[in-house]
Each structure stands twice: as C-alpha cells, then as structure tokens.
Amino acid sequence: MLSYGLRQSLEQCNSLPSLPTAVLRVIELAKDPESSIQQIVATLGTDPALSVRVLSLANTVYFTRTAPVEELHQAVSRIGVERTLSMALGCSLISATDNRRLPGMDLERYWQRSLICALSAKSLAETLGLESEGGALYTASLLQDIGMLALYALDAERYRPLLENAMDHGALIDAERECYALDHAEVGAWLAARWNLPQRTIEWIAHSHAELTSATSREAQARNCLIASGRLADAWLEGEAALSVAIASLESYFGLNTPDMISKIMSLQEQLPSVAALYEVSVPQPLDANQLMFEAKLLLAEKNARLQQDLWRQQQEIEALRRQQEALNHQARVDPLTNLYNRRYMEQRLDSLFQQARAHRESLSLVFIDLDRFKDINDEFGHTIGDEVLKGFATILADMLKGDNLAGRYGGEEFIVVLPEADSEMACQRVSDIRRQLEGKVLAHARGVPIRVTASYGIASMEGGEQFTDVDELIETADQCMYRSKRLGSSRVIAVTSPTSEVGA
Numbered sequence: 330m331l332s333y334g335l336r337q338s339l340e341q342c343n344s345l346p347s348l349p350t351a352v353l354r355v356i357e358l359a360k361d362p363e364s365s366i367q368q369i370v371a372t373l374g375t376d377p378a379l380s381v382r383v384l385s386l387a388n389t390v391y392f393t394r395t396a397p398v399e400e401l402h403q404a405v406s407r408i409g410v411e412r413t414l415s416m417a418l419g420c421s422l423i424s425a426t427d428n429r430r431l432p433g434m435d436l437e438r439y440w441q442r443s444l445i446c447a448l449s450a451k452s453l454a455e456t457l458g459l460e461s462e463g464g465a466l467y468t469a470s471l472l473q474d475i476g477m478l479a480l481y482a483l484d485a486e487r488y489r490p491l492l493e494n495a496m497d498h499g500a501l502i503d504a505e506r507e508c509y510a511l512d513h514a515e516v517g518a519w520l521a522a523r524w525n526l527p528q529r530t531i532e533w534i535a536h537s538h539a540e541l542t543s544a545t546s547r548e549a550q551a552r553n554c555l556i557a558s559g560r561l562a563d564a565w566l567e568g569e570a571a572l573s574v575a576i577a578s579l580e581s582y583f584g585l586n587t588p589d590m591i592s593k594i595m596s597l598q599e600q601l602p603s604v605a606a607l608y609e610v611s612v613p614q615p616l617d618a619n620q621l622m623f624e625a626k627l628l629l630a631e632k633n634a635r636l637q638q639d640l641w642r643q644q645q646e647i648e649a650l651r652r653q654q655e656a657l658n659h660q661a662r663v664d665p666l667t668n669l670y671n672r673r674y675m676e677q678r679l680d681s682l683f684q685q686a687r688a689h690r691e692s693l694s695l696v697f698i699d700l701d702r703f704k705d706i707n708d709e710f711g712h713t714i715g716d717e718v719l720k721g722f723a724t725i726l727a728d729m730l731k732g733d734n735l736a737g738r739y740g741g742e743e744f745i746v747v748l749p750e751a752d753s754e755m756a757c758q759r760v761s762d763i764r765r766q767l768e769g770k771v772l773a774h775a776r777g778v779p780i781r782v783t784a785s786y787g788i789a790s791m792e793g794g795e796q797f798t799d800v801d802e803l804i805e806t807a808d809q810c811m812y813r814s815k816r817l818g819s820s821r822v823i824a825v826t827s828p829t830s831e832v833g834a
C-alpha cells in the first residue's frame with residue numbers, strides 16, 4: 330500500500346512519465362465495450378507519429394498474411410485493439426524518455442527488458458492455453474516496471490544510488506523496500522491506475538514481483554506468465570549461463586522441458602528485432618542457441634551430481650540411524666555388565682517360546698541359577714572382584730549355550746537359562762555341564778587368591794507342551810526349585826516336570 334505521504338508526493342510530482350491525450354483517450358475507448366474501431370482510429374489519427382507506428386506494426390511479417398495495409402482503420406482491425414493500445418502505450422513512454430538522460434538508469438536496457446518481458450509473457454500465456462489473456466499480459470508486462478520511472482522522477486537523488494548499487498532486479502526491489510517500504514511494482518500500479526488502464530492490468534503490474542505459484546486457476550497462471558517474464562528477461566540480458574538457470578527454475582510451472590523452453594526463447598529472439606525496430610529500441614546482444622543448450626546441460630549435470638551427493642549423504646544418514654537403532658536395541662536387550670540378555674528381554678522371549686512349545690506340544694526347560702554366598706566375595710574382596718566373578722560366570726554360560734538356548738541375567742547374582750525342546754533329562758545334562766565348568770574354573774584373582782564359586786540350580790521342565798498352564802507358573806516353579814536346592818546346601822540341582830512333582834536333586 331502506498332503511504333499517504335508518498336501518494337501525495339506522486340500526485341504533486343509534475344515530472345512523472347505521462348501519456349499524450351490521444352493515448353489516454355484510446356485507453357478509455359479500449360475499455361468501453363460500446364466504443365467502435367472507428368472512434369479508436371479517429372483518436373489515433375490525431376497523433377501522426379503514433380498512426381505511422383501502428384501502420385508499421387500491421388505491416389510486419391507477424392501480421393502480413395495478404396497485402397500490406399495503407400489505412401489506419403485496416404491496421405487497427407488487423408492487429409486488434411489490445412495490440413494497438415500496447416503499441417500506443419509503449420511508443421509514447423519510450424519517446425517520452427527518448428531525449429532524456431537519467432544518470433544511473435540504463436534506459437536502453439530498461440526498454441529492452443520491457444520488450445522481452447512483453448514477448449515472453451505472451452508466449453508463455455500461449456503455452457498455457459491462455460491466448461485470450463495474451464494481449465493484456467503483453468501490455469501489463471511491457472509496463473510492469475514503469476514504477477521505476479516514476480520513483481526516479483519523484484526522488485532522483487535517493488533513487489539513483491539504489492539503481493547504481495543494485496546488482497540485479499531482485500537487489501533493486503530489496504533496496505526499494507528498505508528505502509520506501511514498498512517496491513516499484515506498487516508505484517507502477519498506482520501510475521497505471523492514474524492512466525485509467527484496465528483494473529486487470531493494474532493488478533498484474535502490482536503483482537509482478539510476487540512468487541510463482543503452483544495454483545492452476547487461469548488468473549494464477551496468467552500472473553505466473555507475468556512474474557516469469559521478468560525473471561526470463563533479466564537472465565536473457567545477462568547471458569546464456571544465467572538464462573539456463575532461469576529456464577531450469579521455470580520449466581515446471583509451464584509444463585515445458587529445457588529444449589522446449591530454449592526453442593521458445595530462440596523463436597522470441599527471432600521476433601525481437603522487428604518489434605524492437607517498431608519501438609525504436611536497440612536489440613540486445615543475441616543469444617547463442619548452442620551455448621544456451623551447453624549451459625543447460627552443464628546445469629543438469631551439476632544438478633545430477635548434487636542429487637547423487639545428496640543420495641549418498643542420505644544413505645549414510647540412514648546407515649548411521651540403523652546402527653544407532655541397532656545399538657539402542659542391543660542396549661534394551663542386554664545387561665551391560667555381563668553382556669547376557671537382561672531380565673525383560675528374557676521374559677519376553679520365554680513367554681513366546683512357552684506359547685510356541687504349548688502350541689506344538691514340545692518340551693521346554695527353564696533353569697534358575699543363583700551363585701552361592703556371593704555376598705561374601707563382595708564383602709571380602711570388594712565389588713570390582715564381585716563384578717569379575719559375575720562376568721566370568723556369564724562367559725561360561727555364553728560359551729556353553731549355543732543355538733536356540735538362551736542365557737540371561739535375572740538380577741544381582743541370579744541367572745536364568747531357557748532350553749527350548751529340552752526335556753528334564755536333557756536340561757539336567759546341560760546343567761551338570763555348567764556346574765562342572767563352573768566348579769573347575771577360577772573366575773578371578775584377588776590378592777593372589779584364586780576365586781571359585783558354586784551355584785544353586787532349579788530346573789522346571791515342561792515335557793510335551795503340557796503340565797504348566799502359563800509361563801509365570803514355570804518361572805515360579807524353577808525359582809522355588811532353586812531356593813529349595815540352595816536350602817539343601819551349595820552346588821545343588823533340583824529339577825521338576827510339573828508345578829509340584831520333584832524328579833531329582
């Protein structure tokens with residue numbers, strides 16, 4: 330929104346770009362559905378220079394399908410009211426700035442940019458099937474930067490350094506916003522409104538610096554044509570490398586691939602000299618199609634390389650996450666001191682193995698093991714030696730139990746072993762192996778004393794998937810067996826095959 334102060338200053342400024350009375354009248358007539366071509370022709374006829382230009386436009390290769398026209402009436406009929414109006418507006422503004430030197434402002438480049446914008450916006454509109462908006466878009470794009478001329482006229486002293494220091498159009502817009510809290514699109518829209526241009530043209534000019542949108546309404550797409558035209562024109566005047574970047578950023582909005590975009594730009598370049606001649610604007614440095622294609626390919630190769638790199642980085646990240654997850658899973662399952670499974674995991678596994686054994690009528694044995702008089706070792710030699718002993722016993726269990734057998738630390742100096750498919754006899758055999766190993770092994774040395782321990786064992790075996798109704802009953806039974814064996818003295822084993830029956834000690 331223009332501030333009150335700025336609006337006042339603009340209204341009072343007498344050096345703003347202005348239009349001849351004939352053109353202002355043509356604007357009026359073009360907006361009025363009741364007006365006739367005769368009225369427009371009569372109005373144009375009052376401005377001989379303009380009449381000549383309109384005739385010339387009608388006789389360019391783009392409009393000459395039959396014989397050249399000699400009458401203004403024929404010319405306007407041939408090129409249409411919209412085109413006549415944009416011609417009148419463009420030529421009047423260009424000739425108004427013709428003899429003026431605006432230090433800091435490259436007017437030649439300014440008008441080249443405007444013409445490229447106009448041609449590009451119309452061509453992009455045709456690509457999107459917006460032919461009926463093409464003429465109006467041409468006009469709005471041609472005039473989209475008139476706000477720059479107005480700001481210059483209003484405030485040359487402050488505006489000139491902004492122009493001189495801005496590296497590109499985007500930087501100029503930023504500088505304008507910083508300096509005036511608005512940019513030249515808003516000032517341009519104000520000027521267009523003052524000239525009484527159609528509301529749509531005013532709005533398009535106001536939105537010329539907006540972001541491109543992926544919305545698909547006709548209006549959103551028309552605005553995209555105008556916004557994109559400015560970006561294309563800037564890049565066009567910069568050269569092939571910049572243009573290839575702009576093309577890549579615009580393609581998806583217009584459903585065009587790079588070669589299509591390039592051929593569109595090349596065909597615009599062919600039209601440019603005759604249009605520029607009509608407006609008496611010099612032609613910019615021509616673009617080289619091969620160079621443009623080369624730059625586009627280079628950009629694509631860089632993009633692919635970047636994508637490859639991103640992909641590789643993502644794969645690394647996924648791998649790191651996987652390893653992290655694995656480490657967390659390990660931590661969640663394993664007792665850190667002994668590296669055996671922890672109680673929670675053992676109970677989970679036991680539960681599922683128990684259900685499985687019952688369902689398939691298979692055997693399953695559970696062994697509870699408690700080291701004997703372990704507290705004495707802690708008290709005598711300290712916790713570190715106690716830890717050594719726990720680790721030593723864990724190693725024996727881990728070494729002896731392979732395959733489906735599972736060993737875990739149940740808590741403190743208590744361990745459990747799950748033996749799938751093992752009946753009582755097999756479990757007793759396994760336990761007797763463990764007991765022999767344990768008793769024959771020095772688990773730690775303290776102050777030159779070799780430390781050995783014994784353990785008490787309780788075995789509960791479910792044979793043929795029966796006897797125990799649930800896993801808690803099996804655990805409870807094995808635990809009780811272990812306590813009973815401990816009460817009998819050290820290094821004892823008690824095994825049962827049901828919650829009550831005792832088979833051996």
Ligand SMILES: Nc1nc2c(ncn2[C@@H]2O[C@H](COP(=O)(O)OP(=O)(O)OP(=O)(O)O)[C@@H](O)[C@H]2O)c(=O)[nH]1
Nearest residue numbers: 699700701702703704705707712713715716741742
């Ligand atoms: N070093 C060490 N000691 C532990 C750890 N966890 C528990 N303990 C100790 O283990 C000892 C267990 O003592 P008790 O429950 O009396 O068992 P005990 O001395 O083996 O006696 P019985 O089981 O009756 O043979 C306590 O001193 C606990 O502090 C551990 O991770 N490291």
